[in-house]
Structures are given as structure tokens and as C-alpha cells.
Amino acid sequence: MSFQIAIDGPAGAGKSTIARAVAARLQYVYVDTGAMYRAMGLYMDDRGIDASKREKVEEAAAGVHISISYQAGEQQVFLNGENVTGRVRTEKAGMLASAVSVHPGVRKKLVQLQQELGRSQNVVMDGRDIGTAVLPKAQLKIFLTASVKTRARRRFLELQQKGQSADLREIEKDIEQRDYQDTHRAASPLTQAEDAVRLDSSDLTIEEVTEKILELCRERNFI
Numbered sequence: 429m430s431f432q433i434a435i436d437g438p439a440g441a442g443k444s445t446i447a448r449a450v451a452a453r454l455q456y457v458y459v460d461t462g463a464m465y466r467a468m469g470l471y472m473d474d475r476g477i478d479a480s481k482r483e484k485v486e487e488a489a490a491g492v493h494i495s496i497s498y499q500a501g502e503q504q505v506f507l508n509g510e511n512v513t514g515r516v517r518t519e520k521a522g523m524l525a526s527a528v529s530v531h532p533g534v535r536k537k538l539v540q541l542q543q544e545l546g547r548s549q550n551v552v553m554d555g556r557d558i559g560t561a562v563l564p565k566a567q568l569k570i571f572l573t574a575s576v577k578t579r580a581r582r583r584f585l586e587l588q589q590k591g592q593s594a595d596l597r598e599i600e601k602d603i604e605q606r607d608y609q610d611t612h613r614a615a616s617p618l619t620q621a622e623d624a625v626r627l628d629s630s631d632l633t634i635e636e637v638t639e640k641i642l643e644l645c646r647e648r649n650f651i
């Protein structure tokens with residue numbers, strides 16, 4: 429039996445940083461599901477397909493092959509054979525992902541891939557619907573949140589560090605828009621699973637959140 433830890437929450441709550449840290453401590457595999465939706469969004473954009481058009485997107489999605497491998501423990505995303513790990517990490521790819529992720533045909537395809545990854549190995553998987561739809565039997569479910577202001581500030585600092593220009597107000601608006609899209613879509617909207625533990629990371633450091641999750645693992649006898 430594999431151990432599964434599901435981490436869900438809105439954009440910018442710190443899911444990927446925390447999930448990566450927890451996976452490293454437990455020697456589990458970290459699965460970043462957002463990267464798969466981002467790859468799907470890029471595919472549509474590369475072909476000039478409007479990400480909001482369900483029929484066109486679902487038809488095109490049939491020809492998309494997304495796969496995952498690991499290099500030195502880091503997830504690599506392949507889109508029809510091309511490594512797009514670097515390309516998926518832009519604001520634009522995030523917005524495209526949010527738009528394509530509303531379509532049930534897209535979700536079905538990617539959820540299948542995610543479930544296969546969670547069946548064969550111990551995983552920490554992050555996303556929006558992991559505890560509710562992808563791994564409903566996960567032994568530990570975390571719903572990680574933070575205020576919009578905190579999330580925007582983190583993103584702003586991250587972009588500044590990379591030397592990219594950024595506007596705090598714009599980022600706040602983007603986050604609000606993505607929150608709205610992610611929580612209001614019909615197919616698997618972002619919601620807290622009934623049995624998830626809610627953690628607000630607004631006033632906690634990465635280490636503090638990681639430690640809290642490891643404590644929950646200890647209580648459940650994972651470690």
C-alpha cells in the first residue's frame with residue numbers, strides 16, 4: 429500500500445514549496461499537478477486554440493501526451509516528448525492552466541495520470557482537487573491557505589528576486605481572478621475536503637508549516 433499526502437489550496441499559498449520540503453523529509457515523491465495543467469494550457473496556446481472554448485480544447489486534448497519523470501528528485505514535465513518544465517513556470521502559463529482546467533475532458537485525462545502516479549509509490553501531491561477527487565483515500569489531507577495580500581507579496585518578491593518587473597496590485601488582481609475561477613468552476617472546484625486539516629500559512633515560515641505537517645504525519649504513524 430502506498431502512503432499519500434494531499435495538499436490543496438489556492439494559488440500562492442506555498443503548496444509546492446511545502447510539498448517539496450515534506451516529500452524530501454519523508455523521502456516520498458513530490459507530484460506537482462499544476463504543472464500538468466500548465467503544460468496543457470501551453471499546448472493550446474501554441475496552437476492558437478482559445479483555452480476557454482470547451483469543445484475545441486477537449487478535442488485537441490485527445491492528441492496531448494503529458495508525462496512525468498524525475499531528475500535528481502525534481503519533477504520534469506513532458507508535453508508530447510518535449511521537456512516543458514521551464515516553460516510552465518510563467519504567469520501566463522498559470523492563467524492558461526486555470527482556463528483549461530475548467531473543462532471536464534481535460535480534468536479526466538490528467539486525474540487518471542495523477543491517480544496512476546499515486547498508486548505505485550509514496551507521494552506528496554499538490555493541487556486543487558487532490559483530497560477531494562484525485563486521492564480521496566489519502567492518509568493525510570492538508571488545505572493550505574494564506575491571505576490574498578500575503579500570497580501577492582510572496583509572488584512579488586519571488587519575481588523581483590528573479591529580476592523580473594512586477595506590479596503588486598496587478599499580482600493581487602491576478603490572484604483574485606484565479607481564486608474566483610478555481611473555486612467557481614463546475615468540475616472539481618477548489619474546496620476543502622471534509623477530512624482535511626486547514627493550515628493558514630500567512631504568519632508562518634516554510635519551516636513552521638513543514639514541521640506542522642510532519643507532526644501530523646507522526647500522529648498518523650507515517651514516521
Ligand code: DC
Nearest residue numbers: 461462463465525526529555556557
Ligand atoms: O498550482 P498551479 O498554480 O501550478 O496551478 C495552475 C492552475 O491549474 C490553477 O489555477 C488551477 C489548475 N489546477 C487544477 O485545476 N487542479 C489541480 N490539481 C492543479 C492545478
